[in-house]
Amino acid sequence: MSDSVAHRQLAPEPEEAFGLDAAFVDEIAALLRADNRVRVKELVTDLHYADMADLLERLDSQDRQLLIETVRDNFNADVLPELAEAVRDQVMEALGFEDFAAALSQLDSDDAVYVASKLSASEREQIAARMPQEARLSIEQGLAYGENSAGRLMQREFVAVPNYWTVGETIDYMRSGQALPEKFYAVFVVDPRNRPQGMVELSRLLRAKRPERMKDLFDQDVEPVALDMDREDVAFFVKQRNLVSVPVIDKSGRLVGQITIDDIVDVIDEEAEDDILKLAGVRNSEVSSLYNAIISTANSRFPWLAVNLATAFLASGVVGMFEHSIEKLAALAVLLPIVAGMGGNAGTQTLATAVRALATRELDGSNAWRVMSRELFVGMINGLLFAAIVGVIAYFWFDDQLLAIAIASAMFITLTVAGLSGIVIPYALQKFGADPAASGGVFLTTVTDVVGFFSFLGLATLILL
Amino acid sequence: MSDSVAHRQLAPEPEEAFGLDAAFVDEIAALLRADNRVRVKELVTDLHYADMADLLERLDSQDRQLLIETVRDNFNADVLPELAEAVRDQVMEALGFEDFAAALSQLDSDDAVYVASKLSASEREQIAARMPQEARLSIEQGLAYGENSAGRLMQREFVAVPNYWTVGETIDYMRSGQALPEKFYAVFVVDPRNRPQGMVELSRLLRAKRPERMKDLFDQDVEPVALDMDREDVAFFVKQRNLVSVPVIDKSGRLVGQITIDDIVDVIDEEAEDDILKLAGVRNSEVSSLYNAIISTANSRFPWLAVNLATAFLASGVVGMFEHSIEKLAALAVLLPIVAGMGGNAGTQTLATAVRALATRELDGSNAWRVMSRELFVGMINGLLFAAIVGVIAYFWFDDQLLAIAIASAMFITLTVAGLSGIVIPYALQKFGADPAASGGVFLTTVTDVVGFFSFLGLATLILL
Numbered sequence: 001m002s003d004s005v006a007h008r009q010l011a012p013e014p015e016e017a018f019g020l021d022a023a024f025v026d027e028i029a030a031l032l033r034a035d036n037r038v039r040v041k042e043l044v045t046d047l048h049y050a051d052m053a054d055l056l057e058r059l060d061s062q063d064r065q066l067l068i069e070t071v072r073d074n075f076n077a078d079v080l081p082e083l084a085e086a087v088r089d090q091v092m093e094a095l096g097f098e099d100f101a102a103a104l105s106q107l108d109s110d111d112a113v114y115v116a117s118k119l120s121a122s123e124r125e126q127i128a129a130r131m132p133q134e135a136r137l138s139i140e141q142g143l144a145y146g147e148n149s150a151g152r153l154m155q156r157e158f159v160a161v162p163n164y165w166t167v168g169e170t171i172d173y174m175r176s177g178q179a180l181p182e183k184f185y186a187v188f189v190v191d192p193r194n195r196p197q198g199m200v201e202l203s204r205l206l207r208a209k210r211p212e213r214m215k216d217l218f219d220q221d222v223e224p225v226a227l228d229m230d231r232e233d234v235a236f237f238v239k240q241r242n243l244v245s246v247p248v249i250d251k252s253g254r255l256v257g258q259i260t261i262d263d264i265v266d267v268i269d270e271e272a273e274d275d276i277l278k279l280a281g282v283r284n285s286e287v288s289s290l291y292n293a294i295i296s297t298a299n300s301r302f303p304w305l306a307v308n309l310a311t312a313f314l315a316s317g318v319v320g321m322f323e324h325s326i327e328k329l330a331a332l333a334v335l336l337p338i339v340a341g342m343g344g345n346a347g348t349q350t351l352a353t354a355v356r357a358l359a360t361r362e363l364d365g366s367n368a369w370r371v372m373s374r375e376l377f378v379g380m381i382n383g384l385l386f387a388a389i390v391g392v393i394a395y396f397w398f399d400d401q402l403l404a405i406a407i408a409s410a411m412f413i414t415l416t417v418a419g420l421s422g423i424v425i426p427y428a429l430q431k432f433g434a435d436p437a438a439s440g441g442v443f444l445t446t447v448t449d450v451v452g453f454f455s456f457l458g459l460a461t462l463i464l465l
Numbered sequence: 466m467s468d469s470v471a472h473r474q475l476a477p478e479p480e481e482a483f484g485l486d487a488a489f490v491d492e493i494a495a496l497l498r499a500d501n502r503v504r505v506k507e508l509v510t511d512l513h514y515a516d517m518a519d520l521l522e523r524l525d526s527q528d529r530q531l532l533i534e535t536v537r538d539n540f541n542a543d544v545l546p547e548l549a550e551a552v553r554d555q556v557m558e559a560l561g562f563e564d565f566a567a568a569l570s571q572l573d574s575d576d577a578v579y580v581a582s583k584l585s586a587s588e589r590e591q592i593a594a595r596m597p598q599e600a601r602l603s604i605e606q607g608l609a610y611g612e613n614s615a616g617r618l619m620q621r622e623f624v625a626v627p628n629y630w631t632v633g634e635t636i637d638y639m640r641s642g643q644a645l646p647e648k649f650y651a652v653f654v655v656d657p658r659n660r661p662q663g664m665v666e667l668s669r670l671l672r673a674k675r676p677e678r679m680k681d682l683f684d685q686d687v688e689p690v691a692l693d694m695d696r697e698d699v700a701f702f703v704k705q706r707n708l709v710s711v712p713v714i715d716k717s718g719r720l721v722g723q724i725t726i727d728d729i730v731d732v733i734d735e736e737a738e739d740d741i742l743k744l745a746g747v748r749n750s751e752v753s754s755l756y757n758a759i760i761s762t763a764n765s766r767f768p769w770l771a772v773n774l775a776t777a778f779l780a781s782g783v784v785g786m787f788e789h790s791i792e793k794l795a796a797l798a799v800l801l802p803i804v805a806g807m808g809g810n811a812g813t814q815t816l817a818t819a820v821r822a823l824a825t826r827e828l829d830g831s832n833a834w835r836v837m838s839r840e841l842f843v844g845m846i847n848g849l850l851f852a853a854i855v856g857v858i859a860y861f862w863f864d865d866q867l868l869a870i871a872i873a874s875a876m877f878i879t880l881t882v883a884g885l886s887g888i889v890i891p892y893a894l895q896k897f898g899a900d901p902a903a904s905g906g907v908f909l910t911t912v913t914d915v916v917g918f919f920s921f922l923g924l925a926t927l928i929l930l
Contacts, residue, residue, distance in 0.1 A: 022831035050705040058831050084827075174671045184668045185650060185709065202667035203649045206639045239734070240515040242727045244650065244709070261726050262707045268730060269704070272737030273821055276744065280817030281810060294839055298846040301814050305807065305847060309854065312806035319799045326795040333798030334785045337805060337914060341777035342770065344809075345746055349766050352745030356738055362549075366487035366523050374759055381763040382770060389774065449802060 020051055025058045032059075032066040040070050053082035061090055068094035077103035081111040085118050086293070092123070101130035104139075108182065110155040110263060113142030117152070150234050151227040153267070154248045154257035157181035160188040161214055163197055168210030185244035185260060189214045194254045196224050196247040224249040227256065234259055235267040236361060275355055278437040281308070307442050315340070315449035322457035325465055331398045332460055335407050339456045342386060343414040343448030350375050350422025351444055355437045358430055372423050379419020380412075387412040402464045410456035414448060421447045485516055490523045497524075497531040505535050518547035526555055533559035542568035546576040550583050551758070557588070566595035569604075573647065575620040575728060578607030582617070615699050616692035618732070619713045619722035622646035625653040626679055628662055633675030650709035653720055654679045661689050661712040661720045689714040692721065699724055700732040701826060740820055743902035746773070772907050780805070780914035787922035790930055796863045797925055800872050804921045807851060808879040808913030815840050815887025816909055820902045823895055837888050844884020848877040867929050875921035879913060886912045 024043075031040045044052060044067075052071075056064055056079070068075070068091055075095065080088060080103060092100045104112050104127065116124055116139045128136050138156060145151025159180060161170050170187060174180060186201045198218030208217055224247040225234050238246055238261065248257040281304035319326075319336065326332050354375075357363035363371055391408030395401060425443045426436030489508075496505045509517060509532075521529055521544070533540070533556055540560065545553060545568060557565045569577050569592065581589055581604045593601050603621060610616025624645060626635050635652060639645060651666045663683030673682055689712040690699050703711055703726065713722040746769035784791075784801065791797050819840075822828035828836055856873030860866060890908045891901030 020831070022829065025831045048706060050707075057827070060835075171671060175674060180668075180672065183666060183707075201648060202671060203645075206636060206667060206671070207642065207645060209640060239730055241513060242515075244726070261709070261730070265704055265726070265730055265733060268733055269737070269825075272734070272741065273825075276737065276741045276821060277817050279741065279745070280813045282814045282818055294842045294846070297839070298843045301811070301843065302847060302850065304814065305811055305851060306854075308806055308810045309803070309851065312803040313858070315802040315806070316799055319802060323795045323799060326791065326798045330788045330791040330795075330798070333791045333795070333801065334781055334788060336798065336801060337780040337784060337918070338774070338777040340802060340805065341773055341780070341910070341914075345773045346766070346770060348745045349747045349769065352742050353747055356741060360738075362522070364487060366485070366490045370525070374762070377759045378763045378766065381759070382767060385767065386770060386774065389771075393778070445806070449806075453802070 020054045020058065025055060028055060028067070029059055029063045032063045032070070037070045040067070044071060045074075049076045049078035050082050052076060053079045056091060057084055057087050064090055065094045072099065075099065075103060077106040078111075080104070080107065080115050088115070088118065092119075097123075097126045098130055101127045105131050105135040108155055108157060109138045109142060109257075110153060112139050113152060117143060117147070145227060148231045149227060150225050150229040150231060150248050150259060151257075153231050153234065153263050154227075154259050155181065155263075156257045157184075158188060158245075158247075158255070158258040159184055159186075160190045160194070160196070160255055163189045163191055163213075163215040165189075165214050166210060167205060167208045167212045167214065167217070170205065170214060171210070183260075184258075186258075187214070188247050188255055188258070189218065190255055196249060196255045198222060199245070199247060201244060222246065224253075224255070225259070227251075231267050232271055232359075235264050235271070238264045239268065271359065275359060275437040278435065279352060279355060279441060281305070281441060304442075308445075311442055311446040311449070314446060315453055318450055318453040319457065322461060325457060325461045328465055329403075329460070331400070331403060332457060335394060335403075335456070336453065338390060339407070339410055339414060339452040340449055342390075342411060343418045343452040344445050346379065346382060346415045347418035347422040347444045347448045348441070350379070350419050351426060351440050354423045354426045355440065358426060358436055363427065368427055372420065372427070375419045375423040376416065379416045379422075382419070383412040383415030386415060400464075403460065406460040406463060407456060409459055410452060413455045414452040417451045418444075418448045485519045485523065490520060493520060493532070494524055494528045497528045497535070502535045505532070509536060510539075514541045514543035515547050517541060518544045521556060522549055522552050529555055530559045537564065540564065540568060542571040543576075545569070545572065545580050553580070553583065557584075562588075562591045563595055566592045570596050570600040573620055573622060574603045574607060574722075575618060577604050578617060582608060582612070610692060613696045614692060615690050615694040615696060615713050615724060616722075618696050618699065618728050619692075619724050620646065620728075621722045622649075623653060623710075623712075623720070623723040624649050624651075625655045625659075625661070625720055628654045628656055628678075628680040630654075630679050631675060632670060632673045632677045632679065632682070635670065635679060636675070648725075649723075650725060651723075652679070653712050653723070654683065655720055658718075659720055660718045661714060663687060664710070664712060666709060687711065689718075689720070690724070692716075696732050697736055697824075700729050700736070703729045704733065736824065740824060740902040743900065744817060744820060744906060746770070746906060769907075773910075776907055776911040776914070779911060780918055783915050783918040784922065786919075787926060790922060790926045793930055794868075794925070796865070796868060797922060800859060800868075800921070801918065803855060804872070804875055804879060804917040805914055807855075807876065808883045808917040809910050811844065811847060811880045812883035812887045812909045812913045813906070815844070815884050816891060816905050819888045819891040820905065823891060823901055828892065833892060837885065837892070840884045840888040841881065844881045844887075845877075847884070848880030851880060852877040865929075868925065871925040871928060872921060874924055875917060878920045879917040882916045883909075883913045 028040060028043060031043070044055065047055065056067060059067060064087070072095065080091070083091060095103070104115060107115065112135065119127065128139070142152060157180070159174065161173065186199045187205060188196050189198050189200060190196055197215065199222045200214060200217045204217055222243065225237070227248060227250055234246065238259070243261070245258050245260045247255050248259060250256045282301065322332070354363060387408040390411045391404045394407045395404035421444055425447070426440040429436045429440060493505060493508065509520070512520065521532065524532060529552070537560065545556070548556060560568070569580060572580065577600065581592075584592065593604070607617060622645070624639065626638065651664045652670060653661050654663050654665060655661050662680065664687045665679060665682045669682055687708065690702070692713060692715055699711065703724070708726070710723045710725040712720050713724060715721045747766065787797070819828060822836070852873040855876045856869045859872045860869035886909055890912070891905045894901040894905060
C-alpha cells in the first residue's frame with residue numbers, strides 16, 4: 001500500500017485497506033458495550049459486506065448480538081453467505097425468523113440456496129413460511145439437487161438471447177433493464193428450444209459492431225454442464241479453459257442457469273481446504289472451525305484420533321511380539337521412534353503429492369504405472385541414503401555392528417514401502433470410490449509402522465539374539 | 466454428461482468432455498510411433514490449448530518430442546504457460562530457441578513473464594536475443610518485480626478511459642478495435658494524470674444508457690493495488706470482494722496494469738497446493754512433481770527427511786535416557802508407539818486448522834488468545850477421553866494398574882500439549898516471519914514426541930520402578 005493519495009481518491013474506509021484492523025474490531029466492541037449505537041452505525045455503515053461479515057465473526061457472541069440489534073434496520077443480506085456457519089446461526093437467532101427470511105429473499109438464487117442448505121430442517125420450514133412464494137420455490141428447487149452438484153452451485157439468473165439476434169438488439173435488450181442479474185460476464189446464445197449454442201463474453205460483445213449476429217461471435221470452447229455434474233468437475237473445466245461462466249442445462253438440454261467464476265473460486269478454495277484438513281484428520285464439517293464451540297470441535301476430532309488409536313495398538317502389537325528381544329536389548333526400543341518417524345514422514349510426502357495430483361487430474365489411468373514406478377525408485381534412493389546415515393549413527397551410538405545392520409536394512413525396507421504405499425494407497429482408494437485425502441493417512445501410517453517395526457525387530461532378533 | 470445432444474451441438478472434440486481420455490493419449494502415442502503425422506495433426510488440430518498441454522504432459526519424453534515436431538508449424542503459444550515446468554523445458558528444447566521466442570512473443574504480458582521467470586538466466590538471454598524489442602522489454606520489466614508481487618502477476622494490457630467520457634464514447638472506442646486485450650472484464654476510469662478513479666464492470670456498462678458518464682458508474686469498493694503488494698494479499702482482496710479485476714498502480718499512483726480473476730484462481734490454487742505439500746514436507750519447487758526426474762524428486766524430498774531424522778534422534782535420545790527402565794519392563798517399549806502416534810496426530814489436526822486459518826486471515830492478533838485457549842481446552846477434553854480409553858486397555862493388556870496410570874497420565878499431558886502447540890507454533894512462526902506450513906510440522910512432532918516419551922517413561926520410572 002505504497003500510495004495513500006490514490007487510495008484516498010477511491011473509497012475511504014474506516015478499516016485497513018485489506019482485511020479488518022484488530023483495533024477497529026476492539027473499538028466497535030467497546031462502543032457496543034458503552035451502548036453508543038449512533039457512533040457504531042456511523043462506523044459500520046460504509047463497510048463492505050465481506051468486511052461486515054468479518055467483523056461479526058471477530059466479535060464475541062454478546063457483542064455480535066448487540067451489533068445485529070444496531071444494524072437490524074439496514075442489515076445487508078449479502079453478509080449472510082460470507083459468514084462462518086456457527087456465526088450465521090447466531091445472527092439468525094438475533095435477527096429472528098421474520099427478518100432473516102426477508103434478508104434471504106434479497107439474495108441471488110445461488111447464495112440463497114447455499115445459506116438455506118446450512119439450516120436445520122425445522123429452521124428451514126420456519127423461514128420458508130415467511131418468504132415470498134417465488135423466492136421460496138427457487139430455494140426449494142436448488143435444494144433438490146445433490147449437495148456437490150452443479151445444480152446446487154448454479155445461479156438461476158442469466159442473460160440469454162436468440163441466435164438470430166444482432167449485437168445491437170442484444171445491447172438494446174440489456175439497456176431496457178429487464179430482470180437482469182446483478183453481475184454477469186457473458187451472454188448465452190440459445191436456439192428456439194432454449195438450448196444453449198454458445199456463449200459470448202462481454203468483452204467480445206463490446207468489441208463487435210451492432211449489425212453483427214450473435215451466432216457469429218460464439219466461443220467454440222464452451223460446453224454446457226449438466227445439473228448433476230460434480231462441482232469439482234465443473235471447477236476443473238472452468239479453470240482449465242480460463243472461462244468466466246458456463247451454462248447449465250437440464251436433461252432435455254435446455255438452459256436453466258449459469259455457474260460463474262466467483263463461485264468457482266469458492267469451490268477451489270473449499271476443496272483445497274477439505275484436502276488439507278482431511279489429510280490432517282480434521283473432519284470436513286469443521287472447515288470454519290475457529291468459531292465452533294469447544295465441545296463440538298473436540299467431538300469432531302475424536303473419531304480420527306480413535307481410528308489412529310486402533311492402528312497405534314496394531315503397531316504396538318507388532319512391538320509386543322518382540323517383547324523378549326527388547327528385554328534382552330533395550331537399545332531396540334531406543335531406535336523404534338526413528339523407524340516409525342522416518343517411515344511415516346517419507347510416506348506422507350508421497351501421499352500429499354498423490355492426493356494433489358489426483359485432485360488436479362494429473363494422475364490417472366494413463367500414467368499411473370509410470371508414476372508408481374517412479375515413486376518406488378524415489379523411495380529406494382532415499383531408503384539407501386538414510387540406511388547408510390542411520391546405520392553409521394547407530395553403530396557409533398551403541399557400538400554394535402549387527403544392530404547397525406539391522407536398523408539400516410529396516411530403514412531401506414521401510415522407506416521403499418513408504419514410497420510405494422504413498423502412491424498406491426490413495427490411487428486404490430480413489431479407484432474404489434473412497435476419498436484418498438480422508439482415509440489415505442491411516443492406511444499409510446499403519447503400513448509404514450507395521451512394516452518398519454516388524455522388519456527392524458524381526459531382523460534384529462534374527463541376527464542379534 | 467447426461468445430454469449428448471446438447472453437447473454435439475457445441476464443440477465436438479476428439480477427447481472426453483472433461484479432461485483428456487487415457488485412450489486418446491494412447492492413440493496419439495501409437496500414431497506418433499507409427500510416424501502417421503497426418504492423422505495426428507487431424508486429431509490435435511482442434512484441441513483446446515489446455516488439453517494440448519495435458520496431452521504433452523501425459524506422453525513420454527520421446528513421444529513428446531515427436532508431437533512437437535508434428536505441430537511445430539502451428540504451435541499454439543497459449544500451451545506454454547499451462548505446462549509443468551519439467552515438460553516445458555523439454556518442449557523448449559524440441560522447439561529450439563527461435564520458435565520458442567516467437568511463441569513467447571505472442572503471449573499476453575503476464576503469461577510471457579510467467580514463462581520467462583521459470584527459465585534459467587542463460588536460456589532467458591538466448592531467447593530474449595531472438596524476440597522483438599517490445600515483447601522483450603515488457604518481459605524484462607515484469608521480471609524486475611518480486612517473485613510473489615502484484616507486478617509479476619499483472620497484465621499490462623487493459624482498457625482505461627478518461628473520467629469525462631460517456632458510456633457511448635467508451636463503447637465506440639472499444640469498437641474501433643484499438644489495441645485491446647484479448648479478454649477483459651472491466652473498464653478502468655482514470656483522471657487526467659492517469660490515476661485510476663474507479664472501475665466499471667462490463668455488465669454495468671452494458672446496462673447503462675449511451676449518454677451516461679463513466680464517472681457516475683464507478684464501483685465504490687475497488688481500491689487499486691500497489692506493484693509490490695504480495696500476490697496472496699491481492700488474491701485475498703479480490704476473493705473477499707468478489708471482484709473480476711483490480712487496477713495496479715505504480716508509486717506515483719498511475720495505472721500500469723490489471724490483475725484479473727483467472728490469475729487469481731491460479732494463485733489460490735498454487736497457494737493451497739503449497740500449503741498442503743509443505744505441511745507434508747514436500748518442497749515447494751516440487752509442485753508439478755509428477756513430471757520431474759526421479760533423482761531430482763528424491764533430492765527434493767531428502768532435506769525434510771534429514772530434518773526429521775535429526776528430530777527423531779532427539780526423541781530417541783529421550784527414550785535412551787530411560788534405557789534401564791525399559792530393560793526392567795519391556796512393556797514400556799510396547800506402549801511407546803501409542804504415545805508418539807496419538808500426540809503427533811492430535812497436534813497435526815490443530816496445526817492444519819491453524820495453517821488454513823492463517824492463510825485465510827481468520828486467525829490474527831484480534832482473536833489469537835481466544836483461539837489458543839479454545840484449542841487448549843479441546844486438547845484437554847480429548848486428552849481426558851483418550852487417557853481413560855488407553856488406561857483401561859493397557860490395564861487389561863498388561864494387568865498392571867500402575868502402568869495403566871502412567872500411560873493414562875502421559876496421554877492427557879501429551880494431547881493437551883499437542884493441542885496448544887498445534888496453534889502456538891504456527892502462530893509464532895508467522896509472527897517471526899517464517900512459513901508456518903513449511904516448518905510447523907517438525908517443531909510440532911519434536912515437541913509431542915519429546916513431551917510424550919518423557920512424561921510416559923518418566924512417570925513410569927517414578928511410580929513403577
